[in-house]
Amino acid sequence: MAEITKKLLNGDGKGNGGEEAVRFKDKLWAEKKKMWVVAGPAIFTRFSTFGVTVISQAFVGHIGPIQLAAYSLVFTVFLRFANGILLGMASALETLCGQAYGAKQYHMLGIYLQRSWLVLTICAVCLLPLFIFTAPILRVLGQDEEIIQVAKGIGYWLIPIMFSFIVSYTCQMYLQAQAKNLIIAYLAAFSLVTHLFLSWLLTVKFKLGLDGALTSTVLAYWIPNIGQLLFVTCGGCKETWTGFSTLAFKELGPVFKLSLSSGVMLCLELWYNTVLVLLTGNLKNAKVAIDALAICININGLEMMISLGFLAAASVRVSNELGRGSSKAAKFSIKVIVSTSFTIGFVLFLFFLALRGNLAYLFTTSEEVVKAVADLSPLLALSILLNSVQPVLSGVAIGAGWQSVVAYVNIACYYLIGIPIGVVLGYVVGLQVKGVWTGMLLGVFVQSIVLVIITSKTDWEEQVFMSRTRLRRWFVEGPEDRNRNTQNV
Template sequence: MDNSKEERLPLLGELDGSDLKKRVWNESKKLWKIAFPGMIARVTSFGMIVVTQLFLGHISELDLAAYGLQQSILLRFVNGILIGMSSATETLCGQAYGAGHHHMMGVYLQRSWIIDGVTATILLPLFIFTTPLLRLIGQEEDIAIEAGKISLWFIPILYYFVFSLTIQMYLQAQQKNKIVGWFSACSFVVHVFLSWLFVIKLGLGLAGAMSAFIISSFLLLIGEFVYIFGGWCPNTWKGFTKAAFADMFPLVKLSLSSGIMICLELWYSSILVLLAGYMKNATIAISAFSICLNINAWEFMICLGFLGSSCVRISNELGSGNAKAAKFSIKVALGTSIIIGVIFWILCLVFSREISYLFTSSEEVAESVSSLHVLLAFSMLLNSVAVGAGVQSTVAFVNLGSYYAIGVPVGVLLGYVAHLQVTGLWIGLLSGVVVQTLLLSYLTWKIDWNEQVNKASERLARFFIE
């Protein structure tokens, strides 16, 4: 391993004020160059889910509640698995790019398509048998039937996730995510237009809203395929290869480790939405809770886009054997992300009621959303602290303890025993996030970055193919 770069980098304590400002500024420019397109891509991609909910909310309360239940539980469940497993692609591609193993990035991408495609197919019955499953766990009959209709429309979206998530991470790792940002933004604009045309002008209702979602999603995917196969990634895409099927087990193991970490986080809120379905006036409770979750998740996409760029920077530096630069990068990224969280915290406190009416025409639902605005604001603030670089298995245990040993029980006690209803569930959600944030901040502070460099070097050597 080449330590020459590391020797040239002074410790933070050895820097004077001007040197520190210069290093922070230079690192910030590198991060934002990757982060801004990543933010655009994540915000607009998730925005299509939110826009679909927005249009359905103006059709009927039942459609809004059914979509909220379906999207917040089933789609989040599946999306959590696929995002988590795809994050292994982000780690490996970032480290391969930093080490100069450019041709391996295309191999990693193809392996991730195989693993994620098989995983999606295994999960397919959940979308086909949604109504019986919701009946089995005691959800209201009319919501279960309507959610079953919506779930069939989500099947194409399931396979869209398989390719789109991995392609985005593959392009971002080689700092080509600007094109993903452009494609995602254009797709979002098309989605808003088609939703307006199909739902408002043509009155196609649920079918119109979901058709707009599917069409705009696959337009994005087609654009990404054309970019990769058309020769715009000459160093990293060498065509399809049988090597993609070789040595799959270590990648599956890494994917599962990353997948569990993300899944435990995303499923946490899904469980709370499910619990909201057992409350009095379940339609209102599910609608309000899912709207707040989507607002929260939309802001989280901004933080995720920024911290995704941090993962690329850290992976690049680890791949090139530069531990101090990786450590410095995560400090700059976390500091900037917290500033972003404070901005959204203020916006949510000021404009909570106006935001709620974007999603619904129901006064009762809007009032329920507005009553949660303080808790929602603090959730956004905590979203900005998302850590876990290089400690996937440890983070999985932290999430398990924070969310399921603390958050869910507190939410159940306050929501049902103390009769705080949806507010009690959200306080439970927030308590779990607070514990997770404190524990992960400590773990990140204690990371041995030299050890992470060694692990990255060993992993790249194990997967390398001439």
């Protein structure tokens, strides 16, 4: 960041360095405000959603170990799988809404939102068998029969939660494109407090057990959705929501194609950590290794909420500026967001490197696990540092509409480089979990380098042209356009 500032402060050699410094500071301050308007609420919302999951697990855990095991299994294996697909496919809306808003095609945002609802609903219906046939699937996977019987009922409970993702993700991305996501943060906070109260009321006070905890969980996911839908349709977005339209059923093919590319891109990233856990489960002394790794992944997951907030900011700012036709502003936004995220990541990198295993005492009393966490701390710190760059570059890709390109990059870096090297280091060389994680981190590092190269070598004027072409191809006249054309005639 200091290097960028220095270059711009040097001026053009005509004695106007001071004037350029003032202009740069104003430009930088304006960009940071636009960034935090999106990133701040996005980070808070993600922490709140993470809190809902923690509260649910805590209350289910107090009901019984079998219930906790069944809930964790279904939630981790099935709901997270569905969540990854739906979140990935919904990210196509970030590209479309962000670019349309930048181009002042305001009425198209509502049409894109409705098209995304249709595409994601079709996808969710296709995912229903996972939750309907939870028991047979777990039986094939060799799980304990007692856990399977409890998991069967939980599978049905998680169906409305899966469908809640459709409204949640699409409305969030629709509102973020307009920098109106503060309402999402308010609703997330209200939902978190309500979930805590209802979980206590239904499980402790009324002793409804697992059904009580799951009822509260379903409500916690749907309360923000109802609030977002009311905000969108009842006057909160007058420029961009013009009512339900049959136009939503047109041009579904291109939307589905972009959504599929987005889904593949994000799923490959989300499933990467799952592979890390599965590989660790086959190592020697797997119990201690998995416990230590779970603690590290939980800490890494918490920090990831910050990175995902900057991912949202990057996708919104880049798509807005491309839609507006300003390649220079898009490049400047990328520099500001990446440097800000990296600075925060570097501070956290030093913090976790200094703490080492001491943080593990928040999660366990086992000295053996604490020692294992201390041994993994350098990798955790390095992972946090990489997280400060890689998700932001993914956000840039979403904003520019490069999902299909990044999907290929992810396949090559994660599954052809990271995992094979991790297997060799962990199993053949004998580094155990450190070897597996080192290989996986190498995959993330290579991916980050590739995305940096792609971003830096990109012709952003051409990206503006491609954005305009996409918007023009999918554009339909709104009421204002028809009135203007009528007047001209």
